[in-house]
Amino acid sequence: MEGKNNTFKEYIAPVLVLSIICLVITLALAVTNSVTAPVIEANDKATADANRIALLADADSFTEYTGELVEAEKAHVKDVFTADNGAGMVITVVTKSFGGDLTEMIGIDAEGAITGVVVTNHADTAGLGTKAHDPEYLKQYIGISELQCYAAKDEAKAGTGTTYVSGASISSNGVHYGIKVALDQAAAVGGAK
Amino acid sequence: MEKTSKLSILTKGIIKENPVLVLLLGTCPTLATTSSAINGLGMGIAATAVLVCSNIVISILKNIIPDKVRIPCYIVVIAGFVTVVQFLLQAFVPSLYASLGIFIPLIVVNCIILGRAEMFASKNGVFDSALDGLGMGIGFTLTLGVMGLIREIVGAGTFFGHAICNFMVENPFMIIALAPGGFFVFACLIAVVNFFTDGKVVKKEFGCAGCSMKNVCTQDKCNQEGAEA
Numbered sequence: 034m035e036g037k038n039n040t041f042k043e044y045i046a047p048v049l050v051l052s053i054i055c056l057v058i059t060l061a062l063a064v065t066n067s068v069t070a071p072v073i074e075a076n077d078k079a080t081a082d083a084n085r086i087a088l089l090a091d092a093d094s095f096t097e098y099t100g101e102l103v104e105a106e107k108a109h110v111k112d113v114f115t116a117d118n119g120a121g122m123v124i125t126v127v128t129k130s131f132g133g134d135l136t137e138m139i140g141i142d143a144e145g146a147i148t149g150v151v152v153t154n155h156a157d158t159a160g161l162g163t164k165a166h167d168p169e170y171l172k173q174y175i176g177i178s179e180l181q182c183y184a185a186k187d188e189a190k191a192g193t194g195t196t197y198v199s200g201a202s203i204s205s206n207g208v209h210y211g212i213k214v215a216l217d218q219a220a221a222v223g224g225a226k
Numbered sequence: 227m228e229k230t231s232k233l234s235i236l237t238k239g240i241i242k243e244n245p246v247l248v249l250l251l252g253t254c255p256t257l258a259t260t261s262s263a264i265n266g267l268g269m270g271i272a273a274t275a276v277l278v279c280s281n282i283v284i285s286i287l288k289n290i291i292p293d294k295v296r297i298p299c300y301i302v303v304i305a306g307f308v309t310v311v312q313f314l315l316q317a318f319v320p321s322l323y324a325s326l327g328i329f330i331p332l333i334v335v336n337c338i339i340l341g342r343a344e345m346f347a348s349k350n351g352v353f354d355s356a357l358d359g360l361g362m363g364i365g366f367t368l369t370l371g372v373m374g375l376i377r378e379i380v381g382a383g384t385f386f387g388h389a390i391c392n393f394m395v396e397n398p399f400m401i402i403a404l405a406p407g408g409f410f411v412f413a414c415l416i417a418v419v420n421f422f423t424d425g426k427v428v429k430k431e432f433g434c435a436g437c438s439m440k441n442v443c444t445q446d447k448c449n450q451e452g453a454e455a
Contacts, residue, residue, distance in 0.1 A: 042292070043294075046292050047292040047294045047295040048295075050290060050291055050292055050295065050299065051295045051298055051299055051302070054287070054291075054299050054302050054303065055302055058302055058303065058305075058306035061306060061310065062306060062309055062310065062313075065309075065310045065313050065314070066313060068317075069313040069314060069316065069317035069318075070313075072317040072318070073313075073316050073317050076316075076317065076320050080320075154324070156327055156328065158404070160261060160381065160382060160398075160400065160403040160404070161400070161404065
């Protein structure tokens with residue numbers, strides 16, 4: 034009898050208790066997820082919609098582009114939304130930066146010129162890498178319709194008129210690379226239609 | 227364990243047994259999230275919520291959880307609460323969620339939370355454990371807030387995101403906002419706490435009695451054998 038009791042205490046009870054705790058926690062997480070998931074989804078959509086309107090002010094509404102999306106070595110296009118009135122498109126690109134993945138949205142008008150850039154998600158160093166996400170820094174890309182290089186430093190030397198943040202060259206490159214890929218995507222889409 | 231008053235349990239985490247500045251636990255999130263005051267406070271509040279909830283649950287379950295699987299059980303409970311906090315922040319405070327980033331899921335392995343579960347909640351009643359979690363959480367939050375504020379003012383020239391003066395914003399002492407500055411401010415705060423608590427802090431929970439390996443430790447036996455030899 035005592036042997037059976039020991040087996041239960043030694044082997045069965047620990048497994049049983051841990052399993053029950055896991056089940057209860059999983060249930061609690063499922064309930065929390067069911068409450069928060071719709072709010073998170075709505076937040077993400079609202080933020081993305083607001084960014085699209087801010088980047089392409091002339092657009093009335095947007096439709097998602099369903100064609101092929103550009104994939105480069107260090108970046109890929111996540112989605113493309115074209116303006117229904119032909120004002121242009123807004124492209125979301127995920128690129129590599131200093132802290133890991135960086136997501137940015139790039140507005141491009143009907144002539145293929147950049148109307149604005151905004152970084153929506155990143156893991157770069159606050160106060161250093163984030164200087165390359167600053168709206169004042171990103172303004173330099175507005176009006177540009179063609180970039181020659183994938184690296185921000187090379188582009189600055191090429192004389193396109195863009196610069197890079199000294200001391201945050203990897204973050205600058207990440208942002209620049211994503212913009213170049215967005216322009217490639219815009220060319221592949223063939224302008225706003 | 228010596229009987230202590232409820233007020234003492236609540237307040238010991240603020241200075242006397244401050245988890246960051248006296249016990250030196252949770253250094254990684256402390257250094258990483260205090261680049262601004264709001265980030266530090268946000269991290270502190272999130273960790274406090276997890277600390278209080280996990281202390282309560284672990285205290286309730288302390289007689290049910292077998293000794294062999296206590297650490298996995300604690301981790302599951304803590305991870306569960308951290309994920310709940312993560313979902314709530316992502317849904318209702320997305321800006322703070324974006325700022326804290328990877329450090330929210332890393333609360334799971336925060337030494338303070340696991341440490342209090344092992345040292346206090348697993349040996350004390352529910353109310354005392356909740357007070358301990360709250361006190362330690364307040365100590366953690368205050369430390370992160372003060373550290374974040376110092377680093378933000380000196381390193382960026384702002385106070386909770388608002389510019390203090392143009393000169394400080396245009397000429398910030400940037401290194402304080404970066405990793406080396408984090409270590410420097412951390413060391414300064416430890417020095418200040420040591421100055422005020424010098425000789426008054428008795429780390430009684432860190433002797434053999436407070437050790438989690440007490441049941442399996444053979445130190446006494448080794449000492450005896452050493453003496454005999």
